[in-house]
Structure formats: C-alpha cells, structure tokens
Amino acid sequence: MGTADVLKEGPGKAFMLCNEAIVRGALEADVKLVSAYPGSPTTEILDTFSEVSPKFDLKMEIASNEKVALETCAGAAMVGLRSISSMKSVGMNVASDSFFSLSYTGVKGGMVIVMADDPQAHSSQTEQDGRPFGPNAYIPMLEPSDPEEAKRMVKMAFDLSEKYSVPILMRTTTRVSHQSGIVTLDRMERKPFVKLSWTHPPGRYVTVAESARQFKLALLERSKRIEEEFNKSELNQVTDTGSEMGIITSGAGYNYAVDATKLLGINPSILKLGTTYPLPKRLIGEFLKKLKTVIIVEELSPYLELHVTAIAKDANPAVKIFGKWTGHFSEALEYNPNIVADGIGKIVGKTPPVDYEKTLERATELKKGLAERWPTFCPGCPHRATLYALRQATKGTKHILSTDIGCYSMSFLDPINYGDSLLSMGACLGVAAGMQYGAQEKVVAMIGDSTFFHAGLPGLVNAIHHNDDFTLVILDNEVTAMTGQQPHATRDYNAGGKPAKPLVIEDVIKGMGLTDITIVDPYQVKQAIPAMKDALSRKGPNVIISRRACALYSDRNKRKRGETIQTNKVDKEVCKKPYTCIRGFHCPAISVDDEDRKAFITKGLCDRCDVCAKLCPFGSIRLREGD
C-alpha cells in the first residue's frame, strides 16, 4: 500500500489501490511528464505521483485545471516525451476542447489520459458517462476492471499511443479506481530525462480548415487499423463455456457479472471488453453467433447495448438481447453484485440465494431513528465559520446563494441547509450574473480559492466588464482542500514540494480593475459579520475574501512543527444552555450531554478554532487545560 509499494524494487507483489497501480504502471513505462488537477476518484494518482516525483527523473505539475493539464501533457508528447494526465469525469468536460483537437493532430511520445466516471455521484455533481468521449473524439479507449489489469493496461496504452501516434483514454469508474488488490510489480527500468529536439515540419500540430480535413481522413483510417488490432487483442477476453447464453460486459460491470453468475449457479460465456473504443466489432459478432441469449452488463448509459444491438443485426439477428432497454437494468446509480444477480436472475428464471429486498426492508426497520451522518465540515473548518458569518450578515436580507464545487458545497446538506444553486467548477459567477438580471433578491456567489483559479477567472472578468451586481465570496483556505489539501496557485510550492511562484488573490482581482475587496478572518467571527454586512450592502460587483487555512492542512503543519493541537471545553457551571454554539454552527465536536442537557465538547475532535467560544454569550467555552 502507498508510495512504498510504488517505489518497491520489482519483481514482486503488493497490495495496492488501483490509482497507485496506475502510477506504478506509468513509472514502469518510463513516463516523463505528469500534469493533473485533483478530482475524486482519481486524486490518488496525482497524490502518489506528487509524493514519489522527487525520487524520479520526471517533470510534474499540479495544474490549475484539467484543460491546462491535458495541454501540458500534449505539448510534451508533441515533442516526444511520454506523458500522463488523470481527471474525474467532469474534469474531461473542461479538458475536452483540446482533447478533440488532439485526436486530429496526434502525438509523438506516448500519452495517456485516465478519466474516472463516478456512477452514484459519490463525489460528483452528475453521474456523467464519459465513454462517448472516446468515439466522439476518435480516441482509443481502454477499460480495466481491477488494479492488476489497470497497471498492465496503462503500460500497454503507452505503447499503443506511440504505435498509432494518438493519445489513449483509459476510462475507469469509482469502484475500479478505489479498489485495492494484489498487484504484480515488474522491474522498473527508467531512462535518464533528456530534452529532445523539435524535428517536426512546420504545421505538424496545427489543425484548422484544410489541415483539419486532412487529419480527419487520416484519423478515420487510424481508427480502422486500431479496431483491427483490438479484434485480436488480449485486452478483450472471451470465456467460452459452450453455453447458449452469454454476457458482454466491461470494467466494474465485469466484476459484478462474474460474481452474480456464481451466486446464481449459472455458467454463461463471457466477453469482457477491455477496448471500448474502437469496439472490436468482428470479435463481438463472432461471440454473438454462438448465442441465443446475450445479457449486457454495464453501468450508466446503454453504450455497449446500443453497439451490440447494431452488430447483432448482421451477426445474429435471432439473438435475444437483454439489458437496460428490456428493463432488467437501470441507467441510474452504480451496480453491485445484488443488483446484477437480480437482473440476470430475472432473465434466466433463477433467484439469488439471499432475498435482497427482504434483507434491506428488515435493515430499514432496524435502523429507524438512526441519524444520518452526512459528510460535513471538519471541526475547525473555516467554512463553517464563514457560512455562519454570512448568514448573520445577511439576516433580514432576502438573498440567493449561488455556490460552487468544493468542501463548501456541503453547506446545502442537513442541518445547515444553505445554498441555492450548484452546477460545475466556476459556475457560481456566470449563474450569479444571470440571477442578478432576473431576481429581486440580493445575489451572492461563493467560490473556493482553488476553484476560483480553475474556472472562476473568466466569470469574474465577465462580471467586472459588465458591471454585474452581485457580491462574490471567495473562501481562501490555502489549498485544494476537498481532495486532500493539494497546493494551488497561492502556494509557494507545487508537486513533490518543488518551489513555485505564489499568486495573491486580491492582487489578481485588482489587476482586473476591481478594487472593492473586503478581507475577513472567519475565526474572528464577531468582526467578520459587520465587515461582510457592509460589503454586501454595496452595489456589486464586489468581493469578500474569507481567509483562513483549511483545518486539516493547518493541523498537519502544526504537527510537522511539533506543536500540539489545543482543544476547548465547556465550563458546565457557566453554561446556561442557549445552544448558540450549536444552532446554525453544527460542529461535530459539540454535542449535548444527555444528563444535564448542557453542551459538551469532545476532546479528540475539537480543533480549537475557538469560534464556538466567541458565539457563547455566557463565556462558558474556554481552553481545556490539564485533562
């Protein structure tokens, strides 16, 4: 596990997270440049690379967004270096502009893009299915099912990329990316980093008009050749049991399908597709020819089902195809062994050994009264204080809160229930611009520092230029907190701790010509409230920067410096139970004592931001000493 196994001398075996296995595979493939922006479920790829990068002869950047990351990899690959980027599903939306063009121009050095979809939207704004990006851009797409395969596949992807001069998309989903398993480590053979010379003729990577038309014709030929290779590739595996029933599946779906057949005690033939663009049409056709029934097991959209249906029209028009269109599987939410066993069971007329519905009903009964534990702000999180202050500052002012992607997104959850809209990275600004035209209420936009640099800048330029009337609250907690405190543009270091030039948010905004900037410290909540109120009363566009380091980041730094993390306690003699430390604040470290109904602070959780102490009108919360 962790970086130790990524660095381990091969050959050998290790228990690795899929994202770590991908890093190991890329390092074994002698990757020379890494650029990415964090996003779950791919973040551990970036984190692992960042941690090991000082030990390898490679260049790495934690980019300001996925588009810049992809372009950085593209530039290096144009020169001839092997490069890799990773991004979550919606990160590909940001990167896709260049992704499409890159298919036309191609690359010289091997280039791999890992894109992870998030069925169930565990940590994403949608359940977006990224597979159409492959065929839409004519970029070959591979899909692993587990860490071992992901590692092998990423190595093959670099070779394929160089063979066909095209970037390779490796698509995973959350349950593949966040799966750990035993991985085979090969020998790590690394060549020294050398700068190459640019040997291409002028216009080699320029795609527009006539060159675009030429590139298009060439890439269609390329796709044909790749499809031919995929028809014979070991990336696609047929398990022929001689059965008249078969399953076609890929990625996470394969794992569930295999276990489901065992649960049901059936033995169908299985075609596991590792190449989902170009689809190996001949291989699929041959598989279908032997079958009377085929079941398609895939999460999200009926991507494989659509193509298998089209291929069956010629290959075996009589084959019965079961999947989403027959109502046996859903396009919503992630699958699991039970869902797949239920779906297949209904098709083959068998019931799984466990009555899942009854088990779930019974569990629901047992769980009555069990409080939800939604993700929330950590003890000490400056966002909790900022949101509290913003609510106080807007008391009596009807307003709309246009929010954005980051830890602060969680403000809409119970019991905080604050925030009116959330679309995508940086969207709070454009949305606020539209709201201020349409709504009578005051409009407030809210964005984190990392998101501001990622996609907020164009929205702010627009708002300043058009003199849009809203107040932007920027939550500056020094890092990209939600994904694990990665450094961003305001830090003086980047990937692997290498030095970087820090940008100052207010200087950037002043440079855009906006001077109405109010800076508050959310921990000084009593001072922050009137300052925010004042700023909110002025005509926009204006900006409030709420500045205080992420509590986890701050704790980590404190521990590094050998400082102890102090905690508060409630003086029960003084507490008169106004619950001002709880209502509207909702810190997980504060609960109510069931005996005397007074507030209680859990020592191991409190981070001593001291905001609750400032909220208490009786001064009952103070530094814990001794105990």
Next chain:
Amino acid sequence: MSGKEFSVYMAGVGGQGLVLLSNVIGSACASAGIRAITGEQHGLSQRSGSINVHMRISEDVRSPLIPIGSADAILALDALEALRYVEYLRPGGVVVMNSRIQHPIIETNEHTKDKAARYMSAGDVKARLSEVTDKVAVIDALELGKKAGNPLTENIVMLGALATLEDFPVPEEALRNSISENVPKKAVEVNLRAFELGKQFAFDTLCNIVKCRK
C-alpha cells in the same frame, strides 16, 4: 462462491483510520500469499462523514463490494456505523464494534429543539443488532488505545479483536509485520501494544460467543 471467503464490512467515521486498517490487512494478505480485494471510499468526507470499506479475502471473488446479507463480520469503529450497514451482515455473522459514538450533528441539532431527545447509545445498537445475530462484541477501543499509549490506535485495537476469530484467514504474524510496515516508525511499538490489548480483550469477551484461534 466456489472458494472459501472471509468478508468483513468495515465502517467508521472519517478520520478514524479505516483506510489504514484495510491496508494493514491487505498488505498482510499480500505477504502471506492470500488474495484480498477491497472497495474503498475516498474523497468528499475528509472528516466526520460516515465511511466504509468492503474487504473480501478470497481466491476467486471479483466484486469489490460485498453482496448484501453475506459479510462474515462487521467491524465498526463507531457503534452507530455498525447499525448503518447491518444489511451487509450474513445471518449469524459477527459484529465487533467500538463502544464509542461520535454523535451526528443532525442528532445534536434535534437535542436543541426537543428536551426529551436522547442519543442512540451503543447499548441501543447492540440490542437492535441482536435481532439478526447473537454474536455482537462491544469494545471500548478508545480506552484500550489510551492504555496502549495513544488514543489514535483505536483502529488497531479493533484489528486485534478481529484477528482472534478462528475464521479470519490472515496469520497473526503477517498482521504484526504489516502493522510495523504500515504505521509511522515511531508509532510501531504503541500499535503493536494496541493490537495485543485488542486481542486480549477479545479472548475475554468475544471468544465466549464465537470460535477463536487457540
């Protein structure tokens, strides 16, 4: 499944070291030549949210998610989280749960509105779980962790208890080595002590209700 499987559904609250715990078990498996896979939860809930890890130790399972109603054990670092995922436990499966509860903010919020509100307790959870299994062991892992020398070793205390089960297929020696390799160097001693205390506690309690290793 065709091969013998031991699956444990591990649950807790963000920040309790659940992923480290699954890595300790997984690395021990790797070194002992046993196949293990997990389905983990990362991202979003840095702290204070409910989190879970599906751990399947078997030669031939593929899904990283344990099927409903088939986990051999639930290991919960917070008592409430044992109940939250009860549907995964097979009938008669073992529950090893920490007596500690971090009260959810939603429950605390109710306390400010209703004077009669009471938190769900570890006793309440145990009573409810007893309706699906008679094998529930409650451990004060925080207290044992403190006794070992660091309250943050709660997760390893729990592992010590789990490791006493006769059906748990990972050799104790491999687990100890894995603890030594996976925790920070200066914390090895205290973690090994925590492992031992968890084991001892289980021998005195859990092993009265479940078959344990000798």
